Amino acid sequence: MLRLYSSLGRAVLPFRTVAPGEVRMYVCGVTPYDVTHLGHAFSYVQFDALRRYLTALGYRVRYVQNVTDIDDDMIAVSRREGRPIAAIRDENDRLFRADLDALNVLRPTAYPYATDHIPQIVEATAKLIERGYAYEVEGDVFFSVERFPRYGALNGASLEELARRENPEAKKAWKRRHPLDFLLWQRTEPGEPSWPSPWGAGRPGWSIECTVMSIAHLGEQIDIHGGGRDLLFPHHENEIAQAESLTGRSPFCTFWLHNGMLRLEGVKMSKSLGNLVLVRDLLQKVPPAHLRLYLLSFHYRSDPDFRAGDLERLVERYERLRAAAAEPGPPRWPAADDLPTAVRDTLDDDFDVPRALEALDALAGRVLSGAAGSTERAALRAGLAVLGFDFAGAPGPATGWLEPGPAGPK
Ligand SMILES: [Zn+2]
Known part of the structure; x- marks a missing residue:
């Protein structure tokens, strides 16, 4: 009997699904403004192996992984390189898929782009305003966390505790009723890509994209939502608040699975620290199956520490x-x-x-x-x-x- 640890409830629980014999699984995808690093590969190889095991157990598995093809990073790279966002997306996306193909990661059953779901995102945002879960301030639309009593349940923390954490979503603080309120729709600056909406020209916030794509491709309730532990707050907390407020159904997802974060020689691997190890570079040196074996030699919830000589060993x-x-x-x-x-x-x-x-x-x-x-x-x-x-x-x-x-x- 399969048992999995869910971050929601912080316990190992017997695996069960909403629909008998079927697994609906969503894993947060990449923002294709850069190439694949080893941390991405750790996450996607682990969830690929889980998907294969679920299939072996006799489940039909539907696996959706999104592409966040509009956000601050995409816009910044597009400006710096003087190229359209779609060109940057397509190039990095092609490299990303090639890297994962090499690692024998099966392609998702659906691979939606955020920019292909703008009408649904506008519709979801309008619905949340209508039901009193969201409010507009000068072209920006915020989700009101105080209207959703379960906000914080995934992280096991109160609003006060969460408000003290570092929050990449905390922009335009002066417009918010609560510091944790997050953007569903944001007014665009001149020159930024934008779409028409009832609140003026704008673009979606980050978390609403995943909620809308998950519902569009998997339905209102799913069995597994995966991603890196760095997405626990605020992204996944936001996703639950949006989805459950939209559909009136709880839980949005039964099993929240979070993989650990890869380190390099004991140091957190991150773009800002400039110590990313790229999958392409490693695949120049070792066969992809060796890299897959390396990534699977760690438990998905652990924090692998990548060190020189590991692959050779x-x-x-x-x-x-x-x-x-x-x-x-x-x-x-x-x-x-x-x-x-x-x-x-x-x-x-x-x-x-x-x-x-x-x-x-x-x-x-x-x-x-x-x-x-x-x-x-x-x-x-x-x-x-x-x-x-x-x-x-x-x-x-x-x-x-x-x-x-x-x-x-x-
Ligand atoms: Zn996501």
Whole structure:
């Protein structure tokens, strides 16, 4: 029985879904103003492996990942380079997808752009004003956190505690009724890309984009919402407030999964510190499967510390697994029953991939020493395939619902 830790409630809970046999999963995507760094890859590889495991468990999985293609950073890069935002988006998006393809991350079932959802965002904003959850001040529209009593529940903090935290959304403070009120719609400055609205020319706030795209592509209630721990506040807190105020349904999402933050030689990896490790650069030096193995050798909630020599140290481990699992044959999706019991047990335990890999190392040892029979060899291959290492070939469809194996839901 799969159990997952949800940030909402801060507990490990038995996994359940709104609709039987189906998983609706949304993972916050990138703002394509720059290329993919290792922190992105850690998040998307972990959620990809989870998606594959859910499929092995017999669920149909719908996985949506957005593209935030309008925000302050996009506008700043566009100005600096004198190129349209769409050109910057398309270029970085192509590189991003190529990086993730190399890491054998399956394409999302839907990959929506924020700028393709402006009418729905305007409509949602208007609805929130109409219902008294939002207010307009000179072309800016704010969500009123005091109107939503559960604001802070995801972070387990009161409005007062949250107001003391660093908040990237806290612009135009003088216009806000409460310091935590956040922008649903913002008036644009001259020269910025803008869209017409009942409040004048403007552009969407950040968090409303995800809420609108999640509802548009997955419905009013979803099962898993993923993203980095840095999105817990204010982004995901805002998403819950918006969605539940719009739909009147609670919870918006049952399982809030947050991956840890990658560090470099003990220091937080961030653009502002200038110490980003780019996936492209690493892939010049090591095969993508080694990088995937590295990223999965940490629990998704941990904070991996990337250090010089880490990838080189994985080569032997990877080669042992490959040698033990290599066998010609058509690729196929593994089902849960094909997996070694120890792999299933550890993945069921809050998706503990590092321990599952240890079980696979042990199994590979038995295979290589000749102690394992054909059932164990098949189990080893299934265990690796469910984590996205298919040594017989690349499995699977990348569009539409990700279907389970022929056995169907269990
Ligand atoms: Zn988001």
